[in-house]
Amino acid sequence: MPVPESHEFFVDPGRCIGCNACVQACSECDTHKGYAMIQLDILDRASSPQTIPVVCMHCDSPTCAEVCPADAIKRTADGVVQSARKPRCIACNNCVLACPFGVPKMNTGMHLMMKCDMCYDRTSVGKKPMCASVCPSQALFYGTRDEIERLRPSSQPIHTFRFGMQEITTKVHLMVRRDSASALNVGAAFRLTPAGDLPGEDPLLAAMDGGTAA
């Protein structure tokens, strides 16, 4: 049974609290018990508790599959990009290096690329993925378009990303502010200047020194 079309996956980094419930729960999934296929990125703990859950975005044209010399990575008809097929994967690491979102990881013990398959064992039988079920702050949300629009009136889902010259559309959506553009220019979103400078002063941090924070 495929993943139902009516249900989609939404990631809202603004809600992430860095608790690792997604990572811990992912390793409880039957298809890869003991291994987490999601990772939690800590951006710059010295300056912020901001963290981001990194799941596979399930690209419409997956770069990982395109660069795979063994044709080991398949995208099923329902749009889910699967882990590398064991008999084919030659553990060359191309996919790991090429993915613009930094998702696939090499399981060196198994000589196999493993990644999030959107809890195929769960979503294909009508359950939510493990990470989106447990996520305490619902930074990871799985449900219908109607539900997300009702629950998140001040945000909007986007699924088009620009990495330099490469434009990618994905099955997984990222929640951004309602007034944002419909495609995310990834470099600009992280407020990196052309010279790679860090973002400007955070007003919340300035409050630590007695400034007004709002």
Next chain:
Amino acid sequence: MPSTDASPAFTERFGPHPSRSTGPRLDPGAVPDRAVNTHCCFCGQQCGITLLVKDEEVIGFEPWMEFPFNQGKLCPKGVKRYLQGAHPDRLTHAVAADESAPGGFRPIAYDEAVARVASEIDRIQRAYGPAAVGCLSGASLTTEKAYLMGKFARVCLKTPYIDYNGRLCMVSAAAANKKAFGIDRAANPWSDILETELVWISGANVAECAPITTDYVWQARERGARVIVVDPRLTPIARTCDLFLPIRPGTDIALFAGVLRLMIENDWLDHAFIRDHTIGWEQVAASVEEWTPRRTAEVTGIAEGSIRKAAEWWGQAKSSFLLHARGIEHSSHGVANCLGAIHIVLASGRIGRKGCGYATITGQGNGQGGREHGQKCDQLPGGRDLANPDHRAYVAGVWGVPPDSLPAPGVDAYELIRKIDQGEIRGLLSLCFNPVISLPDNAFVRRALDKLEFYAAIDFFLNDSARSADVVLPGSLHEEDEGSVTTAEGRVIKINKAIACPGEAREDWRIVQDIAKALGRPQGFTFDSPGAILEELRVASKGGVADYSGITYERLERENGIFWPCPAEGHPGTPRLFEPGSWNAVAKGSGPFYFPDGKARFVPAPYAPPAEVPDSEFPLILTTGRVVSHFLSGEQTRRIGPLVDQCPEPFIEVHPRTAEALGLREGDLATAETRRGRCTLPVRVVRTIRPDTIFIPYHWPGTRSANQLTIAAQDPISKIPEYKACAVRLFKAAAPSNGDA
């Protein structure tokens, strides 16, 4: 002085060993024999969870999507909680102290252990009187067990000395709520957070200590609510808030007073509510006159502009929900801090209505139910008062004993330790309390416990305090017993048994009853199930403020919990307190609050600084707290491998400016030293903490314990210790701590 750490031989035998998924827990083909809907064993939110059982072992979990509070959501502790069962450290038989045995304890038969506990209690009580034996119990116990412990102390042991670890948790909020509202419970269900336009969070690291509450707060924000966070650290819930007030630890009353003064100055008051539903306003209004924005800013360390903005938002809001937790409660003036919060709520008139609320976020699993039915030193079931003759007579009648036979109120948990130190208490029975890790100035606590003539502990692991015990009886894990608990919302819920106790381990209530029987005092301790205890508790609580008389297990399961008070089987329960026109057992229709006149009280809350403030010798402020992957003294979570991986060791958070002045860099070992002790830990240099404050999480024992440093100053009313502020100095360490403080 020898190290305060456990010996290698002890650790080898009793842990903590981090457990990991193996066997059927790792086998995707394992088909569970059954799935049991129950709740998480950790914090006061009590998330619903389905445990999967195979061959009498919990092998995993499934999110319980239908339970209304969390709808499947779980934090990492809940996800990995199942790994506490079938654990190599699990006590499956009783042990007795024996220096010649590996780790210092040898196994003994259960019956022999119970007989020994009873004979020692009997010997000490015959020699020194009934009050020479004390009990410590806890708020992670089910309400049935908590009730039984209170009854056991008063009726079986006839000792006044019982208290519980809720003393370290929510007693300041409880006392303030009783003074202001006449009842100690969250005023609103969490669903009211979703309906509000302003959320004020004071001293609550919501994202790490009550993670599921985050979704309520951010769902409110999604619907347009603004969020104000008051905390000395920029916590994950503060990261995206609308207004962040980085307060100097221990100065919360000043902030609330400053806000109230601005509310008065700008006439942001609900005059009709104050006139019709409160008393004491004039005195409190006059008392905040001195709290000008400038003075408030000086004392709290918050910018004047931020204070004005907070008052403006709070003053002009149409609806609001104020939440607080240990950050304002763990203080030598914790009750006054909570009263300050209540002042700005009452002055706004925004309580008792949809979207208008106030609550403490109770910390422990049964922090609410565990503080209602008699394991507190001055309390009887139903929230009744042990010093009140009518209350004594009623409960004595239920228990079938003369009212005069009930002891007088005892003392708080820390004072109980002092009485051990002074030799007044010589025997101790401890259940669900780990005082050496969780009490402040814990070198003193260990010295006191080592003076006991006899110390018996009931636990499922051999906890760090019980290293000083003579006998440890093997108790039950949360999943090995049934019962009820009451959540932070005031919702009574059902805990279901998933598996049986292993080996000679027993349900805690059976062990307590076995001791009563071995003492030759079984009367009143012959319950055959937790359900039978609940039946008596329903009668004992009837007519009290915390009235459970309409609550049955069948209803709890069918209705997904019931909010107390629930005074009759046909009563729907009371999700929201203080609704206009509502009836309660104390006011009897004269008003919505739980006093005979039905009115809430403005109770003066004068400002006082923390008991110990920084000086030239100890120039910084130490504040302590939790991390998301560990719970309280860590006796469970430090044995669960994936949670240990997430946070293996404690650390010291320092602001970069302070770090630079001290020559400290990220990862350096630094020693934090107070007048009580010292502790050497790696440094995390972060700009998310005030420069005058350092933070250490408290979940670890021995030389890594933050409570080597904390001060045993206590609130005069609630007796809560001041974990959140004491004076400390910090310096670069040459080598790890070796306990020679």
